[in-house]
Amino acid sequence: GEVYFRRCLGALEELQVAENKLVTERGETKGVLRLTAPVELGRSVLPPVLDVLMNRHPAIAIDLVITSRLTDLVAENIDVAVRAGPLKDSGLIARRFVLGQFGLWASPGYLKKNSVPRNPHELKGHDCLRFTPFTGRKLQLSNGRERAQVTLAGRIAADDFETLRALAVLGWGIALLPSFLCAEEVKEQKLVAVLPNWRGESVSISVVYPAQRFVSPKIRAFITAAEELWNAKDAEAKLAHHL
Numbered sequence: 001g002e003v004y005f006r007r008c009l010g011a012l013e014e015l016q017v018a019e020n021k022l023v024t025e026r027g028e029t030k031g032v033l034r035l036t037a038p039v040e041l042g043r044s045v046l047p048p049v050l051d052v053l054m055n056r057h058p059a060i061a062i063d064l065v066i067t068s069r070l071t072d073l074v075a076e077n078i079d080v081a082v083r084a085g086p087l088k089d090s091g092l093i094a095r096r097f098v099l100g101q102f103g104l105w106a107s108p109g110y111l112k113k114n115s116v117p118r119n120p121h122e123l124k125g126h127d128c129l130r131f132t133p134f135t136g137r138k139l140q141l142s143n144g145r146e147r148a149q150v151t152l153a154g155r156i157a158a159d160d161f162e163t164l165r166a167l168a169v170l171g172w173g174i175a176l177l178p179s180f181l182c183a184e185e186v187k188e189q190k191l192v193a194v195l196p197n198w199r200g201e202s203v204s205i206s207v208v209y210p211a212q213r214f215v216s217p218k219i220r221a222f223i224t225a226a227e228e229l230w231n232a233k234d235a236e237a238k239l240a241h242h243l
Contacts, residue, residue, distance in 0.1 A: 029217040030059030036073075037082040040161045041205060042066035044181060045099060045230070046082055052225040060218055068159070073210050079219055080209045092208040095223060097230035102200030103179045105191045110171040117174075120148035120198055127173035128152035132159040139176060141198040148198070152176065165191075178203045205230070 033053075037046050042064065050062055065071065065078065073081055073092065087094055104123075117123050120141045130152050138149040154173050158164050161177055168175040169190045180203075185191040207226055209219055 029057045029221045031216075031218050032061045032063050033218045033222060034063045034065070034077060034079045035082070035222075036065040036067065036071045036076075036078050036080075038068050038084060039066055040159075041082050041084060043160075043162055044178075045205065049222070049225045049229055052228060053222055056225070057218075057221050060221065073208070079216070080207060080222055083206050083208060085204065087206055087208065091211055093211050094206045094208045095226075096204060096206045097226065099203045099205060099230055100179050101202055102176050103182070103196075104174055104194035104198070104200075105165075105168055105177055105182050105185075106174040106194050107169055107171045107190060108192055110168075110173065111192065111194070113171070117195055120150045120195060123150050123152065123174065123195075126154070127156075128154040129164045129167050129173040129175040130154055130157040131161065131164060131176060132157045134176075140201055141195070143197045143199075176200060 035046070043066075046064075054060060054062065065076070071078055071081060073079075081092075114126060117126060120139075123139075135157065138151050141148045141150065156164075156167060156172060158167070161181055164175045165177055165181055165185065167173070168177070169185055174194050182191050186193070207223060209215070
């Protein structure tokens with residue numbers, strides 16, 4: 001049974017290769033692109049790329065799988081995955097993008113009530129809104145000359161950046177967030193930068209897809225759109241503009 005299954009997989013792969021090659025030679029960019037991303041990326045950085053992709057290629061349709069679990073791209077017939085942070089070794093092809101850096105943000109009301117930290121070590125005296133996947137890690141901050149390590153503490157933790165941003169706007173603490181996510185709130189004076197000269201780690205994501213002999217035009221079209229928004233020197237500003 002296992003030998004039969006593997007031979008069937010090989011035959012299906014050959015059919016897919018032939019189809020991809022035919023479509024590539026015709027220059028067609030069409031079909032359903034099945035994408036997966038975790039919730040925080042599906043709500044933030046992915047929609048601007050899909051906006052560019054679908055405006056440019058009217059024959060492409062999108063099927064999104066937004067989930068926090070790690071999907072098996074081959075078993076679940078997924079073309080492309082967008083994933084955050086470092087990747088585990090696998091047989092997948094990966095393209096990494098750096099979208100900016102993490103920063104600290106709070107509402108003017110919170111800072112008026114609780115004072116403004118003058119250095120990273122004074123964060124210990126504040127309520128911090130913590131990103132659950134970072135639990136147990138010390139916050140790494142740098143101002144270009146010095147480095148500091150701080151353990152954040154507070155009453156609230158969540159596994160979604162947009163939820164933490166909303167809570168920061170309501171005055172529940174200082175949040176560590178990707179800077180581009182806070183552009184609109186800063187413009188409307190709902191949030192201000194805390195320790196603006198100190199920045200956190202880079203915000204990086206990867207586009208991954210199964211290794212294949214001929215990458216289909218729809219996957220290439222998605223990567224091209226991603227490169228335009230995520231690989232530019234002003235990627236953070238471009239994302240902030242779209243969001």
